[in-house]
Amino acid sequence: MGSESSPGVLFEAVLASASYLSKQDSLVVFLTRFAMESILRDSRFSCFLDEHSGLVDLHVVEGEISMEDDPLAAVRLKKESSVVVGLRLLKERNIDAFVSAGNTGAIVAAAALILPKMGLDRCCLLASLPTKKDPLAVLDVGGFLDPTPEILLQYARIGAFYQRALLGKETPNVGLMNIGVESKKGTGEVREAYRLLKQEEGGQFHFVGNIEGREAFEGGVDVLVTDGFTGNVLLKVSQGVSSFIFDYLKSEIKEILNDEVHQVIDDLHRHFRYDEHPGAFLCGVEGLVIKCHGAATVRSMVQSILGAKRLVQINIINQIKRNFY
């Protein structure tokens, strides 16, 4: 509930996920009575539910937090909304992961209120970006806009723990997003973060220094630390440039291409499309939360559901947690 896509679009994702899930899996869908009724009126959905009663569980909630709601106020007032109910069930371990395309601020605020904290003073969002080598974990991509240098250092640690679990690298490479490689570059906060990262270098992570936008995609850096505003811009610009390039290529060279080249271009485009990747991973709480883009497509929700399943399977939360003790 509460995303820019209608519950119908998101329910399509439930259908589309089914074929990738096994008998041990269960999908709990949080929705209002009104949304449930509109979905059940569609015979395709109601037939699907009859056939997959063991897989899908409709959980009726009392409301939703919209994109226009003030995050903190909404979380406090709308205690029976899909986000708050879902996170409560996550805390009580009735579900293993929570996936949402709703109001980012509300998800972050509700998670911080409901779930136990883990390693961060402020929650942040981690997104994996394609590079020439391994995927790069960028954090924060929009959870918190004004981090202190100390918080940026915490992002480095948790990003390193995430990549250690995912890539199996004992000492991941951490870079600091900046506008030049020299240590004196950037705002006062960024320069102080540089100093803190340099100080801690060699323990849980290897600090490779300042990273400029161009280098981020070369690979070799495992974790890129930045504030939520810059990280969000970075993420969306990378998506914008790639659609620009691929749209142009497709319109200009459609006729002069053979199928093989089309395939290579399509594969690479998929690599960059946000809806081909799971949403962002919420860092800083003990509970697996995935935030999809607000205008989620069926494809992006399916990827997020399957991405959440993979992270449950490798027990990501416990893997991160044990690094703190």
Add this chain to the structure above:
Amino acid sequence: MGSESSPGVLFEAVLASASYLSKQDSLVVFLTRFAMESILRDSRFSCFLDEHSGLVDLHVVEGEISMEDDPLAAVRLKKESSVVVGLRLLKERNIDAFVSAGNTGAIVAAAALILPKMGLDRCCLLASLPTKKDPLAVLDVGGFLDPTPEILLQYARIGAFYQRALLGKETPNVGLMNIGVESKKGTGEVREAYRLLKQEEGGQFHFVGNIEGREAFEGGVDVLVTDGFTGNVLLKVSQGVSSFIFDYLKSEIKEILNDEVHQVIDDLHRHFRYDEHPGAFLCGVEGLVIKCHGAATVRSMVQSILGAKRLVQINIINQIKRNFY
């Protein structure tokens, strides 16, 4: 002097520019005696100078500001460095434009000290980015990192004046870089800038609201306003993603492509390479200053020299200036 590229590389650009310039043009090269001697030892350069004595004028200076120098201190102490001498000659109208690949902070500080102010409390850098339609003027891309909302409003005005002169559009579209389209999104400064831009909308420019990274490349927005940190990241990420994509395409589909497709891919790649565009235009001073990337290539210096010539020809500084009165 003072760039990450050797004077030799930059002097190659002087050679390469010659064929594009006419008898009325004159290139003044600011360099130390040491750099001049090393250039004259290369017979290719010395022959070129003998043949083009009317075109190229070597102006010996007493020093250079390096990338490691503190900008403000260096500008005050090194009064005979290439940047300070060049800007002084620009002020005295001995030259029409000044192009440099040196220390950005020093160029901005020296320009603010030496040249008359024009329209901005703080200087900023404007870069033109390719989009699906007309080029987008992004400012600031690294001149000043902590602008107030009032300064962001000034960027909108001067960006609109620049695009009015270049695109011939009476009321250019101005967007505010943000992490969501809703007016409540972003940091406190960005929300206040939104309010100020909305208030002034319809006069010198049309305010189209918040722009997310993805939309910036769709075209339709003429001016994108942001702080120097975010703008610099935006610029470099767009370059990083495009090299990633083109390098991959070229390595993967080299053998299965015909010449026609290669040509389309090369043309599009050129569209995105930073060294195929003039450097950034310095806003806020009465004087035409172009800042190239610090690791300037021959190609990027040539483009900056020719770009500066085009801007001199349309008399960009006067065109912007007259909007203020």
